[in-house]
Amino acid sequence: MEHAMAMDADAIKFVGMGLAALGMLGGAIGAGLIFGNAAQGIARNPSAEGKIRGIAILGAVFAELMGLLSFVVAMIIMYG
Secondary structure (H helix, E strand, O other), X not given: OHHHHHHHHHHHHHHHHXXXXXXXXXXXXXXXXXXXHHHHHHHHOHHHXXXXXXXXXXXXXXXXXXXXXHHHHHHHHHHO
């Protein structure tokens, strides 16, 4: 009986890791949307390229940071 309960705890741990890793998908989608919209904005108004590019890079950094944070949480769940 104790062995079955330990297996259930490990299974729940792996499910939690998978759910935490879904945050990486959000970071990838966010970066894609940011750069797609930035390219469209630059195409519509080429004179604002510098300002749009700077904001897009900053937004991509934050989007990827969220993806990296979800990976770290998944690793903490796995090894913690």
